[in-house]
Amino acid sequence: MDYSTLRRQITFMKKSFFDQGYLDEQFNQLEELQDESSPNFVEEVVALFLKDSPRLLTNIEHTIGKYPQDFHRLDSLVHQLKGSGSSIGAVRMKNECSVFKAHCNDKNLEGCRRSLQRMKREHATLKQKLESYFQLLRQVAPREHAVNSRK
Amino acid sequence: MADASAFPYGLRVLVVDDDPTWLKILEKMLRKCSYEVTTCGLARVALDILRERRNKFDIVISDVNMPDMDGFKLLEHIGLEMDLPVIMMSIDGETSRVMKGVQHGACDYLLKPVRMKELRNIWQHVYRKKMHEVKEIEDHDSCDDLQMLRYGFEGFDEKGLFMTVDSDTTRKRKDADKDHADQDSDGAAAKKARVVWSVDLHQKFVNAVNQIGFDKVGPKKILDLMNVPGLTRENVASHLQKYRLYLGRLQKQNEERILGAARQDFSNKGPSENLNLRSSFQEQPSNISSGYPHPSQKIQGQNSVLDSQLEDTKRTVPLPVPDKSLNSVGSVAASHNVAGVSPLGGVLSFKGLPVNQDRKPSETMNLGCPAWNGGVPSKQFMQYPKHNHARCDLLGDYACLPKPDLEHPIAPGHLFTPPPLISMSCSMELDARNFSDVKPGLLDCLKSLSPALTCTVDSVSTQLSDSVVTSADADRKFSSVEGLPSTNFDQTSNQGALVRSQEPSIICSADFSSLTEDLPGYPLQSVSFENIGLGGIDLFHYNDAMILSGLQSNWYDDQDQFAGDTIDYPLMDGCLFA
Numbered sequence: 001m002d003y004s005t006l007r008r009q010i011t012f013m014k015k016s017f018f019d020q021g022y023l024d025e026q027f028n029q030l031e032e033l034q035d036e037s038s039p040n041f042v043e044e045v046v047a048l049f050l051k052d053s054p055r056l057l058t059n060i061e062h063t064i065g066k067y068p069q070d071f072h073r074l075d076s077l078v079h080q081l082k083g084s085g086s087s088i089g090a091v092r093m094k095n096e097c098s099v100f101k102a103h104c105n106d107k108n109l110e111g112c113r114r115s116l117q118r119m120k121r122e123h124a125t126l127k128q129k130l131e132s133y134f135q136l137l138r139q140v141a142p143r144e145h146a147v148n149s150r151k
Numbered sequence: 152m153a154d155a156s157a158f159p160y161g162l163r164v165l166v167v168d169d170d171p172t173w174l175k176i177l178e179k180m181l182r183k184c185s186y187e188v189t190t191c192g193l194a195r196v197a198l199d200i201l202r203e204r205r206n207k208f209d210i211v212i213s214d215v216n217m218p219d220m221d222g223f224k225l226l227e228h229i230g231l232e233m234d235l236p237v238i239m240m241s242i243d244g245e246t247s248r249v250m251k252g253v254q255h256g257a258c259d260y261l262l263k264p265v266r267m268k269e270l271r272n273i274w275q276h277v278y279r280k281k282m283h284e285v286k287e288i289e290d291h292d293s294c295d296d297l298q299m300l301r302y303g304f305e306g307f308d309e310k311g312l313f314m315t316v317d318s319d320t321t322r323k324r325k326d327a328d329k330d331h332a333d334q335d336s337d338g339a340a341a342k343k344a345r346v347v348w349s350v351d352l353h354q355k356f357v358n359a360v361n362q363i364g365f366d367k368v369g370p371k372k373i374l375d376l377m378n379v380p381g382l383t384r385e386n387v388a389s390h391l392q393k394y395r396l397y398l399g400r401l402q403k404q405n406e407e408r409i410l411g412a413a414r415q416d417f418s419n420k421g422p423s424e425n426l427n428l429r430s431s432f433q434e435q436p437s438n439i440s441s442g443y444p445h446p447s448q449k450i451q452g453q454n455s456v457l458d459s460q461l462e463d464t465k466r467t468v469p470l471p472v473p474d475k476s477l478n479s480v481g482s483v484a485a486s487h488n489v490a491g492v493s494p495l496g497g498v499l500s501f502k503g504l505p506v507n508q509d510r511k512p513s514e515t516m517n518l519g520c521p522a523w524n525g526g527v528p529s530k531q532f533m534q535y536p537k538h539n540h541a542r543c544d545l546l547g548d549y550a551c552l553p554k555p556d557l558e559h560p561i562a563p564g565h566l567f568t569p570p571p572l573i574s575m576s577c578s579m580e581l582d583a584r585n586f587s588d589v590k591p592g593l594l595d596c597l598k599s600l601s602p603a604l605t606c607t608v609d610s611v612s613t614q615l616s617d618s619v620v621t622s623a624d625a626d627r628k629f630s631s632v633e634g635l636p637s638t639n640f641d642q643t644s645n646q647g648a649l650v651r652s653q654e655p656s657i658i659c660s661a662d663f664s665s666l667t668e669d670l671p672g673y674p675l676q677s678v679s680f681e682n683i684g685l686g687g688i689d690l691f692h693y694n695d696a697m698i699l700s701g702l703q704s705n706w707y708d709d710q711d712q713f714a715g716d717t718i719d720y721p722l723m724d725g726c727l728f729a
Contacts, residue, residue, distance in 0.1 A: 087172040
């Protein structure tokens, strides 16, 4: 695949993230932060998120199992996940977190369980998409370090 | 600061957030604002850092939801102890939460995702605060300055004489209240009218108050009795106000305890002793009025009075007075605690250590008075190391005086040697960890109160405002302070003392810089630093350097608040006077 095709593919992919609501403005903000002193900033941040969020998901799952009636604790954990998701602009995850929190509020254990499952799926999807994206990016990296198709 | 060219580059920010992703992002954003950033993933570690490097930060940004400590609690602590502006962050923008933040003293509340432009403006809070402080000082310093100057210079020759002649004996031998000659020489540094309330000075104050009788006390009377040259009525007045607040708070705390105990056993001598505190509290429900029981004398008097009341209570229908006092005080105490800052919560939540009666001033004074509201005097008070003995020499040997009676009602846990010492030593045991390693172990958050954590995080942020070691090596932490060799963490306690007494030394030399320069024979220097025993001479030289380099002005800036005489001033924590 030649360079320009790659670039087009990257651009398209990124646009789809936005169109399909996987990512929001925050992702752009991250790209704007990227500069010479941190040429791989966005990728690093995303990597950090993808590394840390499974832990949060596990905590949530664990809490539902161990303290099924402790909605306050659950809410707190979901809140953490929500905050984390907001860092990279993971809109769908953020929204699912809001739904999840509503279930906690209603003390709806079944609702919480469902939310958790959806959350895990969203997370897996997002992870796969982002990883593909950065893989592509790395292929064009030697020529450009900052991929900001908005410019 | 009005124009762009005056943008506060290098503003020193501490960011606290348990989310590693956000921490990284915020750090990047703040760096882009040309600020100096230190990051921290745990609230407790953040507090340690702030205590350790008291004056090395201008502002703190913290998330609201953190696993090891509620962000609001951290906010309180910071406000109480360091009085730094704190900005809260959260993904939750619910009005009630924001309100809570403001109530706890946050100077701003940012919603995540935070934008660069919001961070760019945070310097306003720092600036605003400084302006506020400067204004307070200006209100009080104007005429005092001249007086101090006069004293300072006039006593000059006498000082010289005293120094070279047998100054030690001269100083120690008598009650400084009576000895004017002595006093002239110990006037605070002629530079500025910054009264530093050392332990000894405060001791004099308390003695004066005791002597006069707490009810009849007034700044003028105290001032006269203390007879400290250079001390002004205003200084005493503001100190008295704080003292009253402090006592008031002690009482409340006591009441809290007693309310529990007294209800169970009304006839006990123990509670009754405190009951009398309560009833007197009830008599003067307002915050800052005279009439708080004078620590030593009054209480005994009231004790007997209440005892008899209690006796009656036992025998007959409970007297309205004690009951009322119970209830009303209870509610007053409760309401007092509910409103605004709840120092009790802050205090009790801390790893309090029992009061160290033979307190090494350097430890107790320096750290951990978490309930220290507003944090104004805390900086100064807290940094009085053994150096106070030096003052003691000047003012008469008050070091051997019994500590103020304030202690008696105080909850032991309330007075403590600084927790951070403990936490630091705990954390010593940990190896250096990656931030990512620590994160999973958040449940063991106490253990991960590791400077290593901070270190590791710090290694991400490549710059630090001072010579703090940035390696991920657990051995070397922000233990190193400018000019001082960084030591291994194994020597934390020494180091702790070293770090802490370094700052007091700053005060010492700041106060006496003019003296020491001009009075080479002045024993103060040797006395104080020998006591510190940490290569005091080195410290002194270091401090000299600091002063010369103008860092002193920073120091004074932080201290500026003291001279202010606002009602906001916090309650004085027991540890100060322990």
